[in-house]
Amino acid sequence: MHIPQEKRKGPGSKLFDKARELVFVGYSERSNSWLLFDPNTHEEFRSNEVLFDEEYQSIKRSKIKLSERLNLSPAQTTQNDVIKHVETTENAGTNAAETSADEITTSNDVNTDEIEQEYTSPNSADLGVKYDETNQQIDEDDIDPLLTYNAFNPITALAVAEATENEKDDSFDNILYALISEEIVDIDNPTFEQAMCGPYKEAFIKGIESEYKSLMENKVFSEPIDLPKGFKTLDTKIVLKLKEAEFKGAVRRAKARLCARGFKQVQGIDFFETFSPVASLDSLRIFLTIMATMDYEIDCVDVITAFLLANLQEEIYIEIPDGYPNKHLHRGKVLRLLKNLYGLKQAPMEWNSTIDTYLNIIGFKSIQSDHCIYVGNFSGEICYILLYVDDMLIATKSRSTIQLLKDAINNKFPIQDKGPVSFFLNMHIHRDRKARVITLHQQPKIEKLLSDARLTPEEKKLISKVSKIPASPDKFLSHDQCPTANDKSNAVNRTLFQSFVGMLLYIAITARPDVSTAVSSVARFSHNPGKAHWQAVLMILRYLQGTLRMRLQLGGVTKYPELRAYVDSDWAGDKTRKSRTGFVVFLCGSLVIWSSKLQKCIALSSTEAEYVAVTAAARYVIWARQFLQELGFQQPNSTPICEDNKGCIDIATSSKAHPSIKHIDIRHHFIRERVQEIKDINLQKVGTDVMVADLFTKQLPFPIFKRHRDKLQLFHH
Numbered sequence: 001m002h003i004p005q006e007k008r009k010g011p012g013s014k015l016f017d018k019a020r021e022l023v024f025v026g027y028s029e030r031s032n033s034w035l036l037f038d039p040n041t042h043e044e045f046r047s048n049e050v051l052f053d054e055e056y057q058s059i060k061r062s063k064i065k066l067s068e069r070l071n072l073s074p075a076q077t078t079q080n081d082v083i084k085h086v087e088t089t090e091n092a093g094t095n096a097a098e099t100s101a102d103e104i105t106t107s108n109d110v111n112t113d114e115i116e117q118e119y120t121s122p123n124s125a126d127l128g129v130k131y132d133e134t135n136q137q138i139d140e141d142d143i144d145p146l147l148t149y150n151a152f153n154p155i156t157a158l159a160v161a162e163a164t165e166n167e168k169d170d171s172f173d174n175i176l177y178a179l180i181s182e183e184i185v186d187i188d189n190p191t192f193e194q195a196m197c198g199p200y201k202e203a204f205i206k207g208i209e210s211e212y213k214s215l216m217e218n219k220v221f222s223e224p225i226d227l228p229k230g231f232k233t234l235d236t237k238i239v240l241k242l243k244e245a246e247f248k249g250a251v252r253r254a255k256a257r258l259c260a261r262g263f264k265q266v267q268g269i270d271f272f273e274t275f276s277p278v279a280s281l282d283s284l285r286i287f288l289t290i291m292a293t294m295d296y297e298i299d300c301v302d303v304i305t306a307f308l309l310a311n312l313q314e315e316i317y318i319e320i321p322d323g324y325p326n327k328h329l330h331r332g333k334v335l336r337l338l339k340n341l342y343g344l345k346q347a348p349m350e351w352n353s354t355i356d357t358y359l360n361i362i363g364f365k366s367i368q369s370d371h372c373i374y375v376g377n378f379s380g381e382i383c384y385i386l387l388y389v390d391d392m393l394i395a396t397k398s399r400s401t402i403q404l405l406k407d408a409i410n411n412k413f414p415i416q417d418k419g420p421v422s423f424f425l426n427m428h429i430h431r432d433r434k435a436r437v438i439t440l441h442q443q444p445k446i447e448k449l450l451s452d453a454r455l456t457p458e459e460k461k462l463i464s465k466v467s468k469i470p471a472s473p474d475k476f477l478s479h480d481q482c483p484t485a486n487d488k489s490n491a492v493n494r495t496l497f498q499s500f501v502g503m504l505l506y507i508a509i510t511a512r513p514d515v516s517t518a519v520s521s522v523a524r525f526s527h528n529p530g531k532a533h534w535q536a537v538l539m540i541l542r543y544l545q546g547t548l549r550m551r552l553q554l555g556g557v558t559k560y561p562e563l564r565a566y567v568d569s570d571w572a573g574d575k576t577r578k579s580r581t582g583f584v585v586f587l588c589g590s591l592v593i594w595s596s597k598l599q600k601c602i603a604l605s606s607t608e609a610e611y612v613a614v615t616a617a618a619r620y621v622i623w624a625r626q627f628l629q630e631l632g633f634q635q636p637n638s639t640p641i642c643e644d645n646k647g648c649i650d651i652a653t654s655s656k657a658h659p660s661i662k663h664i665d666i667r668h669h670f671i672r673e674r675v676q677e678i679k680d681i682n683l684q685k686v687g688t689d690v691m692v693a694d695l696f697t698k699q700l701p702f703p704i705f706k707r708h709r710d711k712l713q714l715f716h717h
Helices: 079-092 101-107 156-161 170-178 201-217 281-293 349-359 399-412 443-450 457-463 494-510 513-522 531-546 606-631 646-653 666-678 693-695 702-710
Strands: 023-027 033-036 043-047 062-064 150-153 236-242 252-262 297-303 310-320 334-339 362-367 374-379 381-388 391-397 415-420 426-430 438-443 550-555 563-570 580-587 590-598 639-643 681-685 715-716
Touching: 033 150, 033 666, 170 666, 201 236, 201 252, 236 381, 281 297, 281 374, 281 381, 281 391, 281 438, 281 550, 281 580, 281 590, 281 606, 297 399, 349 362, 374 399, 374 426, 374 606, 381 399, 391 399, 399 415, 443 494, 457 531, 494 513, 513 531, 513 580, 513 590, 513 693, 550 590, 563 606, 563 693, 580 606, 580 693, 590 606, 590 693, 606 639, 606 681, 646 681, 666 681, 693 702
Parallel strands: 563 639, 639 681
Antiparallel strands: 023 033, 033 043, 062 150, 236 252, 297 391, 297 415, 310 334, 362 374, 374 381, 381 391, 426 438, 438 550, 550 715, 563 580, 580 590
16 A cells, blocks of 8 residues: 655655555445555555555465354354454453554463464475475364354454544444455355365365366366467466255265456457357246156256367467466466366357357257257157256157267267256256156255355244245335435345345246245345345245245146236336336246336336236247247247236227327337237236236235235145
């Protein structure tokens, strides 16, 4: 950090330091500047004249257990608990701002001999295993894998808490939390250093060895060479993850990926095009419904290290990464990438182009409705492939044909044959061949969410009280409930809020349509959530607690797959006076498409709101009709869209001009052409009591909510 000249006055000022080495801990809430901390004097600074050195670490970190220092149990070591504990120590009467670093160290009951200093040897030839200064390997039994605090010194957290009352503000919580943020180690997604000290060390070493074996076999990069003039290296990182168990009791697989830091790539130099399609979740549900109804074989295939199989067009160099064999023998050398790495911006596009070219060669063509759905005649049978990056679902009539197709793919790309589909895109899939149905559920993900360690004991106790509905019909969320710059008393942990909402969104769009409206409502406030919004999230969790075993059923015995849709709107139901559109699309009686969204314009009447909603639903219905036609299941009759507003139906079925609709945007009149001229849409009047789309427009009391939910083919198992 630069020290201004006015702060360098006095005798001998010419020799005073013009910069100071500090630690970056966050962003100032007082001004547009960085928040910095001096670990030696325990002072806090704010400045926008800062030069960052991300490579050099001047401070050796000590490994201690913060929960033990603060007399807290590991389960209590959350941000709020630590801050509460530290604040109680302020009354003890120490003034860290007037105490030197040496005095602070001696005034605390800390035996520094018990603190194990550690570092990573730059000459380590193995996978970066840590050694102490006497080259003795760390005893893993002395390391708590769940709760480890890497502190600058043993009393940093307490020393920061002793700032004077005048200096303390809201940023204090940020400083303290930043200093303890490394305490809670994410075992599922550890860093390289954490993995080498954690309980799954051996599993991760095998994963890293397997990753480098794949890199070498696929000739992803060159031998170590000198960096050519005019080029810069691109950073890389070993990303480690414990894969979610595919079924209860299954062994979790440790996976390693060497990833490029693609965010440092420069467009026009390191990459040009990036777009790569993936199959939509709507396509997936239609695909599964059709194949279950037709009683086709459905197998899952995973292409091993898919991105490494696509050639790289640009000239890119990387530094020799962690875990590289005999890394210490190649100091100052670099590797040229010959094929794509995960993390490169162009990698998905190059892989998709590679697999698409090969599928075309063996007789498959992608459909226009979804470029990741392929149809082809293979070995005399019509076969279908759904592609999602490197995961594929293959469907054929016979088991022998599906095996021949997998062999053909394996001849070009190494694959992992997972057999009949049971787990895909983090969705658990169960099949009843006799009833010709498939069920989807997210029970393990919901259980993981409910047991999240970041929830306080009070919140977990609240979640244990099951709710019959995901949101209260008499409580409305608005921006008025968001914290303001002058009043932060209503604020909640935004990172935690966004994390939970993100997981809830995935649950809602994959297999739990019954929570879509509630999740959509809370997601609107992710940028600045308040306590009322967090309570709404907790109520969704209470509902999921009571419906853990609920599954979405697809397929069933039917003569021919036909579409049917329901659409509704809640006129001016939001505090912004905008209306909410809700619609559902059924195929063979199975729910395959659903949506709950605020309309972008303000409707002047309930009829206008319904008219806008019908147009939105019609777009999805038309797409679904085209999708089925390209799969070979043409819809001979017009698709009924059920609507409970007669005025809306009259406007759509009549071409007469009316003063009340002159202002409506021309794009909303799209429904008229489909109903009157093309006639592939048929609007039908139904009663409000059977309007299942009402579930996706507003929060409903339990009797009505349950009645509509039962029609979504959601069942307890």
